[in-house]
Structures are given as structure tokens and as C-alpha cells.
Amino acid sequence: MRRLALSTFVATLLGLALTGCDKEAVDSPAVQQPTTQASTARSAAGDAYPETEEGAKALLQALPKNPPLVLRLKPTTEDYRALFVGDAAAKAERFYAANLWNDAKLTADAGQTQLQVFKATSDEIRSWSPTAEANFPGGYQQAGPHLKPGFTWYRWRYAEPGKDSGMAYDGLVHVNGHWVWTPKPWRALEG
Known part of the structure; x- marks a missing residue:
């Protein structure tokens, strides 16, 4: 025993x-x-897709050709906490779970082969710098105070060659070793 x-x-x-x-x-x-x-x-x-502008561009070029790839961009709870200040993280997570990830799609028309990429740091967005103002929708100014510093946010457009309009998206950011997509964060933080 x-x-x-x-x-x-x-x-x-x-x-x-x-x-x-x-x-x-x-x-x-x-x-x-x-x-x-x-x-x-x-x-x-x-x-x-490394944490560089080239990595972002490579990922953005691959997304329309590989629709399931967008599901890899779903943030984790830790990602939301790293990107958003305080209770904004939980609010954003609830919003995107209810409004994006059940049917997340990112598309471009067949002729929209030109990728246009714009970027701003969260610090530039928080201070609403000329770079942020010129390249991001005005809603980012509202979201700025809720973004943690130290991240680069990307906005992009798939357009026909030589054109300045097309399918526009925003909210790509590299966090915790991978890319995530949190489009139109001001909508997630409203109310």
C-alpha cells in the first residue's frame, strides 16, 4: 500500500x-x-505576412483571391485588449462578433487589380494628424481616443488601374504577431 x-x-x-x-x-x-x-x-x-508595409500589401493582394483568408483576420480577446483602451475593447469585441464575423467578406471586382494602401499610426489617428485626416475616414477621429498607441492602421482600396475609386476597406492592423481586421472602429464604439 x-x-x-x-x-x-x-x-x-x-x-x-x-x-x-x-x-x-x-x-x-x-x-x-x-x-x-x-x-x-x-x-x-x-x-x-510580416509586420511591414510590404507584408500588409501582400496580404491585401491575397485576400480577394482567397476569400477564406479573411477569417484568419478575426481578432482574439487579447487582440482587442491590445488595440483598444479600457472597456472599448469589450465593446468592440461584442460589436464585431455580432456584426462582422458571422458573414465576413472582403471582395474586389475582377477589373479592380490596382491596390492603393494608406497608413497612419494610432498616435497619428489619436491626434488627428494631417496624415490621418488625409487618408482615413472622419470616423477615425472619433475612434482615436479609444485606440492604444504604438500600432499602424491600414486603409486600402481595390481600384481599376488609373482610377481613384473602387472597393474601399479599413481597419487592418498587426497585433500580437498577426494581422487582424477591425473595420470602421468608430461604429463599434458608438453608444
Whole structure:
């Protein structure tokens, strides 16, 4: 009986020691597994499109040709918390869950092969700098105080070559090692 109790104790200690060796260990291994898998999938997507303007452009060129790719841009709770100040994070998450991610689409007409990209930092948006004012919809001025500093936000348009109008989108931002899409954030933060 003592051997059985001692064996159980040693096995438990060994299990705890092995769990403690994992840098990403959490209280429950059952909770850890899905988080790690989601993190790995996000990391792979992040590696394909790095946190640069060129990475953003490559992703934006790929989106109309690969519609399911837009679903990889769905922010996590941690992403919302990193991008938005205070309770604005939860408000944005609820809004996008109800109004975007059930039927998220991003399209361009066949002739709209020219990509036009505009960017501004969250600091430029918060202060409503000339760069932000010239390149972003006015609603961003309302959203600015709710954006955390340190991120670059992108707005883009798919247009026919030589034209300045087309399918316009906004709200692409790189956070936590991957790209996310939070379009028209002022709408998410209204009321």
C-alpha cells in the first residue's frame, strides 16, 4: 500500500515537474492545448505576412483571391485588449462578433487589380494628424481616443488601374504577431 501511495506521489511530482518545464504552461493542460493550437495557426499566418508595409500589401493582394483568408483576420480577446483602451475593447469585441464575423467578406471586382494602401499610426489617428485626416475616414477621429498607441492602421482600396475609386476597406492592423481586421472602429464604439 505504501509503495502504491509512494508511486502515485512520485508520478504526480514528475507530472508537475514536466508541466513546469513548459514555458507556456497554464493551470489546466486541457485549456493549454486549444490555446497553443490557435497560437500556432496565428503564428503561421503572421509569418506569411510580416509586420511591414510590404507584408500588409501582400496580404491585401491575397485576400480577394482567397476569400477564406479573411477569417484568419478575426481578432482574439487579447487582440482587442491590445488595440483598444479600457472597456472599448469589450465593446468592440461584442460589436464585431455580432456584426462582422458571422458573414465576413472582403471582395474586389475582377477589373479592380490596382491596390492603393494608406497608413497612419494610432498616435497619428489619436491626434488627428494631417496624415490621418488625409487618408482615413472622419470616423477615425472619433475612434482615436479609444485606440492604444504604438500600432499602424491600414486603409486600402481595390481600384481599376488609373482610377481613384473602387472597393474601399479599413481597419487592418498587426497585433500580437498577426494581422487582424477591425473595420470602421468608430461604429463599434458608438453608444
